[in-house]
């Protein structure tokens with residue numbers, strides 16, 4: 230049974246006091262579990278906006294977005310509850326330690342073994358010895374490993390990553406990329422990454438290039 234996100238002929242624009250910014254028109258794409266996709270293109274083309282729409286965080290100005298989980302048409306809220314998010318700025322809770330950050334999504338869902346699962350994931354991302362460290366005591370790469378684990382810990386159908394390596398050096402970026410793609414392939418979720426990094430985009434099954442309102446398959 231299909232678990233997909235279907236964007237059909239969507240358009241999006243922002244109207245401010247001074248101007249109307251048209252990002253795209255008549256854009257269609259499908260996101261599936263078991264597939265990894267990168268969205269590339271120049272700054273300001275609307276990549277993050279497209280990701281927000283696909284993730285059900287924002288509604289497009291026009292067109293249709295449909296979310297299916299195991300064949301059932303669900304609303305954006307349900308899609309979001311079945312999705313994980315990874316951001317450039319990590320967005321960990323500063324007052325919680327590493328294991329507390331990892332356990333949080335599970336605790337919010339009422340899981341009794343939240344801390345046991347969090348400990349397993351900490352080991353998986355190689356940070357067991359940092360369990361009691363708070364985000365400001367961790368390097369950027371370590372914080373992003375926690376953020377990647379936090380995104381995957383609830384076994385989501387989809388992961389959305391917006392410039393996940395944008396704040397990291399080349400070597401750390403490589404290790405975060407490997408971690409994300411390995412986890413996505415292991416869990417069979419759908420992974421969508423917005424990135425300016427060619428090396429990161431090259432690891433995805435497909436690459437889509439967004440520029441001047443047009444979304445095209447890229448090499």
Ligand SMILES: Nc1ncnc2c1ncn2[C@@H]1O[C@H](COP(=O)(O)OP(=O)(O)OP(=O)(O)O)[C@@H](O)[C@H]1O
Pocket residue numbers: 243244245250252270271272273274275276277278279
């Ligand atoms: N809430 C908003 N109100 C008005 N304009 C917005 C809003 N959000 C985004 N924009 C504008 O829409 C355009 C596309 O932004 P978006 O962040 O989606 O692009 P992007 O391709 O992800 O860029 P980058 O690669 O620089 O992150 C930009 O010109 C931005 O200023």
